[in-house]
Every structure is written in structure tokens, then in C-alpha cells.
Amino acid sequence: MKKKVSAIIFLIFLISGFSYLNAAEIKGQVNETTKGEPYTHGSVLLEPLGMEYRFESKIDKQGNYTFQNIELGKYILWVDIYSATPAGGERREIEITEEDETLELILFITPSLLDKVLVFTKETSDFMWFPLMVVLLFLIGVMLTVLTRFIQVRRLILSLKMVLRGAMRKDKSEKEEGDISPYAALMTALAATVGNGNLAGVATAIATGGPGAPVWMWIFGFIGMATKYAEGFLGVRFRIKNKRGEMSGGPMYYARHGIKNVKLAKFMGMFFAICGAFTCLFGTGNMAQSNSMALVFNDQFGVPFWLTGFVVFTMVGAVILGGIKRIGAVSERLVPTMILFYFGGALVIIGANILNLPEAFAVIFKAAFSVKAVGGGMVGASLRMVISVGVRRGLLSNESGLGSAAIAQSASRSSDPSRNGLIAMTGTFIDTLVVNTLTTLTIVITGMYLKTSVFGASEGLTSTKLTAAAFDSVIPFGGYIIALSSFLFGYSTLLGWCYYGEKCLEYIFGVRIIFPYRIAFIVLLFIGANIQGPHLNIVWYIGDIANAFMAFPNIVS
Template identity: 45%
Template sequence: MLLSLFLCVKGKEEILNFFSKNNLLGGINMNFQQIFVSIDNFIWGPPLLILLVGTGVYLSFRLKFLQIFRLPLALKFAFKKDKDDNNCEGDVSSFAALCTALSATIGTGNIVGVATAIKLGGPGALFWMWMAAFFGMATKYAEGLLAVKYREVDENGQMSGGPMYYIKNGLGHKPYSMFLAKSFSFFGIGVALFGIGTFPQVNAIVESTNIVFNIPIIMTAAIITTLVALVTLGGIKSISRVAEFCVPFMAIVYIIGCLAVLIVNYTAVPAAFSFIITSAFTPTAATGGFLGSTMILAMRMGVARGVFSNESGLGSAPIASAAAKTKDPAKQGLIAMTGTFIDTIVVCTMTGLVLTLTGAWSSDLSGAAMTNYAFTEGLNIIGQYIVTIGLMFFAFTTILGWNYYGERCTEFLFGIKGILPYKLIFIVLVASGAFLELELIWTIADIVNGLMAIPNLIALISLSGVVVFETKKYFNELEQSNMLKSSKVVEVN
């Protein structure tokens, strides 16, 4: 904590000079980076990638590819208010729960994460993001369903749910159930404090505002920290109110900006799609500032960044789904599923196409700077403002969403007495996130993401029978209800 406060007070250059003068840098930073990269490569090796995608494939078959045939119904539920839900248990509306989940997913993963994936894995990485998202929709459906089915009410009267609860209540008193539940909560706090929730988001915001608006890093960090403190201390209702406004507004603005670039360069769009698909199955040759990549690297980067972006299988979104006012677990599962569709199939695709057809992917730039360059090429100076402002809002709401996820994990492990200390630590880490190097940030985020996903995926596979049963039950009831309504219409006529 003292180090975090030190980072807040000192400027970035001054901090680096301090360490250099005292010979504290040397090879230590490089050694730490190499250690974390080795750990990251081990965790995100073939076993976890197979487990992540394999769980989605397995659930897709068991649910008869519900993500295709039930997507129109899911989108209808997501954007049409159901008055009956107002009388159900829960803290916020289903739409607010979806926006809270989207606030945590639509963030740097859609702008910086896509750029990072394509920079390292080539345009083919976007195809593997699509594949991860397609099967991830079935995973997200199962997560949302189980979250509502096994949720509880905490001592403050708030809904608590998510993987730790469907592991504890769904798997029963099996020897490993509480170990998995506590492991998930522990790693969930780690992701909130040291992964998606803080460092990558803050770093992306301060980098973009510094490049585009020339705002000092320390000033941006101070503003972000103050706003985060004001909103998060109000709990889920405060967070969901901000998310309900910011997420739809900025998603629409960003998508319009992307469409403008695609329309201006419409003749290059078919070639960009073709290049993305062919690059997914063949090595991508070095060009410009791009060093070339293999199919395996494209697949790894696409899946890893896809999970970072839409969080399917990670177990975070069901924590928000559990707060929804609804009585039907399967209905909330459908609504939760649309989050992955919107996040990756829509928003990430827009970013990836812009990066590919403008040629920004092969430049010497990376991260937010690459995406800024792509939009500037497509829309001149207006483009970089769209990216920067979009990134600011997306990343800020992601911080808010993950603050709530970490809070629920803290409550599970330590009770409500642990919530305030957690929030204070979170705020301090938000303040210090602006002064860390980008490569190390992404590596740490990848590591804790992978560790968080493992207990959740084990639970999803173990409880897949419950998911199938609840799904059949819900659609049978829905069909009977529709038949009853139809018969009443006929009688009236």
C-alpha cells in the first residue's frame, strides 16, 4: 500500500529515475517479466484453452446450439422490459444486470485487447475470437442460469450469487466443492485487484488521454480514482445506474464510428474478411512492423483475448446476473448470453476490421496507440477522439463492474465486514495502475484470469445436467404459455 501511495505522489519519470539512481532496476524488472511470461504461457497452454473452448462446445451440443436458435428471443428479452419481473426477488432489473455485466466486459479488451491480439497473432486472431465467442455464448448462458438458481441473500439484504454459490449449493457437500468455491473467490479478488479490474483499464485511459489531449498522467489518475470512489461506495444500485447510461450510449457511438470507417473504405471490407479467415489457418508473414505469426499463436491470442473481452467461462458475469429481478433462471441465462454476442461478435469485430483494412495491424504501434492510428487513418482527427472517449467510458465502467465482482467474492470469503477494506484497497490500486508498464499488466491479467476460470469451468461441466433440465423445463412452460395465449385469442375472435 505504501508503494501504491508513493506511485500516486511521484510522476512516472521521477519514479524511474529514483530506481535507476539507486541501482534498483538492473535486471530485476526483466527477470520478473520473464517469470510472469513463463507462468502465463503455462497457464494459458493447451489444457486451459481446450477446457475453455471444450466446455462451450460441450454445452452447445447439450443445449442443441441454443446460441443460434434462441438468440432472437434472447435479444428480445434483453431489450424489452418485463413488468412481471418488478415483483421478483433481486436488486436491479435484468437489463441493469446485463449492463453491469457489459460494463465489465466492454472495455479495453474491445479496443486495446483486440489490437494486442492482432499485433501478436495477426488478423487471424480475430477469427479465433469469433470461435471463442460463439461457443462462449453457451457457456455464458449456463453461467447466468446457474447464478439465479443458486443465489442467496446476504446479511445486508443484497443478492449474492455467481460461481462460488453454484459451486457451494449446486455441488453440495462434496469434499472438493468448498475448495473450488473459495479458490474461485480468491482468484476473483485477484482479477478485480490486479487483473481486468484495475491496471489494464487505468493504464489504457491515461495512455490515450496523454497521447490525444496531452493531459498529464497523474491528473488523469487522480480524476479516475475520485470518480471510482464516488460510484463504487454506493454499491450495486449506484454502479448499475451509471452502467445503464454509459454502456448503451458509448457502445452505439463507438459502433457508429467503426461503421463510418468501414463505409469510407467499403471496397476493402470483403478483402479484410477474407484475409482474417485465411490468416486464421495459415502463418502470417512479416510486414511493416509486424514480425509474423503462426496459426497456433493466432489461435492462442484470439482465444485468450476473446476470454479477456467477453469473459465467457471466467465466471464474472454470473455475479451480476444473480442480482437481477427475475424468477426464471433460464430467462436470465438467455439475457446473459447476449452479452457475449454484443461484446465480441459485434464490438470486437468492428475494431478488428478497422485495424485490418486500414493496415494499422502491421504498423510499429501497439495497444491503444494502434487503434488510435487506425481510426485516424479512417476518419482523420475525429477518429482518434472517438477511440479515446470510447476507451475512457468503456474502461471506466469496466473498473466499476469489476469492483462489484470483487466485492461479492470478498463477501463470500470474509463476510460483509470485509467489503469496506476491499473497496479501499481497490481504490488505492486504481490510483497506482497508471504508473505500471503495459506488457507486465497484460501478463498479470492473463494469469489471474486463467486461474479464475478453472474452478468455474469444472462447476459448469459438473452442473451441465441441471442446466439442460432447467432449459427444457423453461421452454416447455413458455410453449404452453404461448399456446394458452393463442387459444384465448381464438376464443375472443
């Protein structure tokens, strides 16, 4: 018996050895066609003809790439710039034969202006977020958690009871100064927070950072609850009444009136207002949302991009022109409905795969803390990438550290800043620890995470398409649920972020800017809905950069 086992083992090693003897190395350099210089961005992809996986080699600082132990056969080789295949790039079909030990191939690329913008925004975003913003957000979250004696644990039940009382119309703040109820303020903040970041953002994090990225969302979400408490507290503590008799507050106001150094206070307040306005007009608070909505409706129903853009343009305009009171009234009805709708759909997916739940959590946590690349070495995501992507997408989703929720809370009828802090804190809990968790589990428990580019899958599923694929795997009309959820989430986010941008620009120019800003906002969201092609990630990277610029003055303040 032992001899048979030994013979089998020997045979396996022998076959493996022969397979490596028949394997080749592919290496070379990527050059710019016009300059003749090495191109040092992105990756080279190698896909076997007729197969549903691919290999990736990062282009190094000298423009070199290498593939090792590639088996005999036909392949397609091309340059990929951060998930965008440039129109000016070369796609070469090659064949590896028994005579080939090493193939040296020079690839040429002519990057377009959009390619260059994509590279700049992606690499700038990476530089700003890891380790700078990751460390800052972690430290401020830990510091506030300690200073508040773990308020996110001690007062979570109380804060949820406050929210429930508001939902049941038992809130007694009618006689207090402010524009909307604390519950409506929370729903406005949640309207901005629970958006396509929960669908597209979480899915994108998994597609680029692997299934472990959401763990870092949870970690930073937990400590971010203390940060959100502080933001809600300060939003009410330092708010003012504008010329229209409305409340105005947020990081620009608590920076301006809370920092003792006058010059630093003015600079930080203005810096936040400028970055906030930019994000609301051009970043994740506007164009990225309308684009995600148009993309999923086009994919699921074949609706033209321009038509979705026009519908969103009309619906958002009808609400935002009525100001914060109309936004609050719509949000307090829309937000609970859309969360429960998505919650129900996600529970069906998880319930149908309930036996895979322990394995799903094992995959998630193993990937979150593994130093080795995710994806079997084909493509993979380093631990640094997993953390960076998780934190970035987590912040995009829950906004803890951005200071945006302070703007909404400052409008609430309240004389107790601590109460508003507690209510604001529940926003991060609902967004990250509930909604994001549902998205993560549906993608992992159905195995759809294996069809992402980080695992070398040719499908390269990402964004809302990845979430829709998870729903479709169980529910025949699951993609429709995601399409409708994406529309509702994006719509609510547009309402909330429009108000944030309005207050940022009001801080800079006064109330006279409000109406022109609202018009510009809905025009830009229409434009955002019509952006197509492989360079869509530019919008998200710009949002990441703007978020970092928003977070910095807020953290300092």
C-alpha cells in the same frame, strides 16, 4: 518473343543470385553480463538504419540467435524481451560489407527485476493458456452447446427481444426478489465486459498474433455464448441473500452448493473467490483498465498520467460507494451510450473503406488458419500463437468461462434462471460478435495491421495506439474518439469488476470487508494509471494468469 521472355527470366534469376552472394549470415549468443551464462528469453532484433522495418530472431534454449541472407549495409542489433527493451541490454551498431560472409556476435544483457517479472508472467501465461485452457474452454463450450441444442442459435432472437424490452422499461420483474432489474444486471455485466479489452485487447491480439487472431475470438465467442447461458442460469439458481438483504451469487456459490463432494465444493468456491478478488484488485479488472485510460489520454491530449488517475479515482469512487444499485443505475445508461458512440465511429471508418471489405475478410481468415508465419517471415506469428492470443484476448474481452457474469446476474430481480441465462448470453454476442468485430475491421481495412511488430514494422503499433491510428487514417479527430471510448469503456469496466471483487471477498470474509475493499480498489486504480514504461504488459499477463485461475474452478463447477 519467347527468347525475350526467357532472357528476362534469366536476368531476374541472375540478379537474385548476385543479391544472395552479397548477403551475409549473422549469428551468435546472448549472455547474462553478471552470470556469464546464456540468456534464453525473448528475441534479438535487427533493424536497418533509416528503414521502417526490422528482422527478429527468437533466442533458443541455448541462448543462440541467427539471421540469414542479410544484405549489405548498416544495422542496429539489440535484445528484446517480449516487446520491452531492457535498460541493461546492449545496442550494437554493425556494418555488413562485401568481405563478410558470417558475423558472429555475442550480445550481453543485464536483466532488471522488472525484466525478470515480465519473463515470468509472460511465459507462465503462455504455458497456462496453450493448450490447457484453450482445450478446456473449447470442450466445455462445445459440450454446453450440444446439451442446450445450440441455444445461442435457437434463442438468440428471443434473448435480444428480452434485452430490448428491458431497455424500453417494459420489463415486468419489479415484484420479484432481487436487487436490480435483469436489464440492469446485463448492463452491469456488459459494463465489466465491454472495456479496453475491446479496444486495447483486440489491437494487442492483432499486434502479437496477426490479423487472424480475432477469428479465434469469434469462434470461442460463439461457443462461449452457451457457456455464458449456463453461468447466468446457475448464478440465479444458487444465489443466497446476505446479511444486508442483498443477493450474492456466482461461481463460488454454485460450486459450494452445487458440487456434491463437500470438500471439493468448499475448495472450488474458495479458490474462485481468491482468484476473482486478485484479478479485480491487481489484474485486468482494475490496474490494466486505468492504465489504458491514462495512456490514451496522455497520447492524444497530453494529459498527465496522475491527473487521469485522479479523475478516474473520483468518478469510480462516487459510484461504487453506493453499491450495486448505483452501479446498475449508472451502467444501464452509460453502456448503451458508449457502445453506440463507438459503433458510429467504427462504421464511418469501415464505410470510407467499404471497397476493401472483401479483401479485409480474406486477410483475416487466411491469417487465422495459415500454418506459415504471418508477416512475410520477418517476424511472424505461428498458428499456435494466433490461436492462443485470440482465445486469451477473447476471454479477456467477453469473459465467457470466467463466471463473472453469474455474479451480476445473481443480483437481478428474477425467479426464472433460464431467463437470466438467455439475457446473459447476449452479453457475449454484443461484446465479441459486434464490438470486437468493429475493432478488427477498422484495423485491418485501413491497413494499420501492417504497422505492427508482427509484420516487422518499426512503429510497432499496439494496444489503443493501433486502434487510434486506424481511426486517425480516416477521421482527422479519430484518435479523440478512441480516447473518449477508451475512457468510457475503462470506466464502465472498473464499475463492474469492482462489484465482482466485492462479492468474491464477501464470500471469504463476509460483508465487513466491503468498505475497505472499495477504498483499496480505487487506490489501486490510481496506482495503475501511473505505471509507465516498456513493462506495462506485466499487468496484462498477470490478468491472463488470474483469468486462467478463475476459469478453471468455474469450468469444473
